[in-house]
Amino acid sequence: MYKRILFVLLTIIATVGQAAPLETSYLFEGYAIGSYHKVRSSLLNPSNRSLQIPTFQAALDLRPQAAADWGSLSALARPRIRGFAQSGENLTEKTFARFHFDEASLKWKATDDFQLLAGIHYVQWGPAELFSPSNPLIHFSLDQRSIIFRMRGKALIKADYYFSQKSFITAIVEPVSNGEADWVAGYEFVPRGLLRWEQQIGDHPGNYFGLSAGRMEREILFAAAYAAYYIDDYWSVYADARISPGSPALYPSLTSPTGFTPGQTNAGEWYSLSTFGVRWEGFFDTRLEYILNTYGFAESEWNSAFTLTTANPGAGAALFRAGLEMPRQHYLYTSLRTDRLGTGDELRLSLRYLHSLADHSGAFFSAVEWNFNPVCTLIVEPMVTHGGAQGEFSQAASAEIFTELRVAL
Secondary structure (H helix, E strand, O other): OHHHHHHHHHHHHHHHOOOOOEEEEEEEEEEEEEEEEEEOOOOOOHHHOOOOOOOEEEEEEEEEEEEEEEOOEEEEEEEEEEEEEEEOOOOOOOEEEEEEEEEEEEEEEOOOOEEEEEEEEOOOOOOOOOOOOOOOOOOOOHHHHOOOOOOOOEEEEEEEEEEEOOEEEEEEEEOOOOOOOOOEOOOOOOOEEEEEEEEEOOOOOOOEEEEEEEEOHHHOEEEEEEEEEEOOOOEEEEEEEEEEOOOOOEEEOOOOOOOEEEOOOOOOOOEEEEEEEEEEEOOOEEEEEEEEEOOOOOHHHHHHHHHHHHHOOOHHHHHOOEOOOOOOOEEEEEEEEEOOOOOOOOEEEEEEEEEEOOOOOEEEEEEEEEOOOOOEEEEEEEEEEEOOOOOHHHOOEEEEEEEEEEEEO
């Protein structure tokens, strides 16, 4: 079977590459990072045992990139090499290194309307800024609080067919894991996939409507829709929503021997993750989003989590890998960005705030970027959180600051 697949691939390469010149390109991006975290000993992170947040951390993050085009074939490789040195309370690792490929893929443009891609690839869509409910292949990460965050790609096979310049359909299969830790603690990876269709509305490329459906974790089926529409040159509204007849997540339970029970997967109980937003693009680019997450913990489940971690501090670590984009059910998110603070585009500012309507805790993130020459950029990112003893955003660091030097060649 594998020999036949290899033979087909070699035949494609030999056919499409005839008489085509090989074009290559190379890029390099690297970050030297220093950070301080004021770690809070909280109910879900007692003495920093659950999250193991370093007090001080120095990191080197290298992101080379190589691309090649040969006829209708395109290849992309984006390896990532990181080294860390850190100190803090109850850390299991003080110095360590990580290597993986954020992307490593081969794309074949068979015709003007049809293309295939296979490999490690990051795919994202949707109008919302925080995450896309209609794309359950990609999950929200706590590391997204930094503007230099880059998502690791998934092991995908993707096919795109364009009906026209305004309409296309995409089929995506994730047959194997990319090696990351399981999103739901205790559940091994199972193949996932989805079908997506998108249609542009009118002549404005920012006006569109899309549908997606498929299978996510624990073999649960889902259906989703997303849309964006510009009211005028400045204002737009958007929505992105997903429903499923069951939840892949784990929920705190005082009666379970493990402390958690899996979410229901029968068709009698429906769950939803939705984002509704409004955006204004003028001197600033600012938006306001409301997030409805019925997958999240109810008040009784959230209170049970604190009872569990009091008896077993290790339960807090599993709670942060429970298979939820967000742990509670109602949020507000707002952001503001501008690159017009300097004489050109050398100075940029971004402000973001995420607020839990369930317990009124919140997290404020900011970043200032100074591109002081064509190669180097200095980035400073202060972050603070607030909330009560059982507040969602009161369980990790109360304050953080990242200082990053970016070199791009």
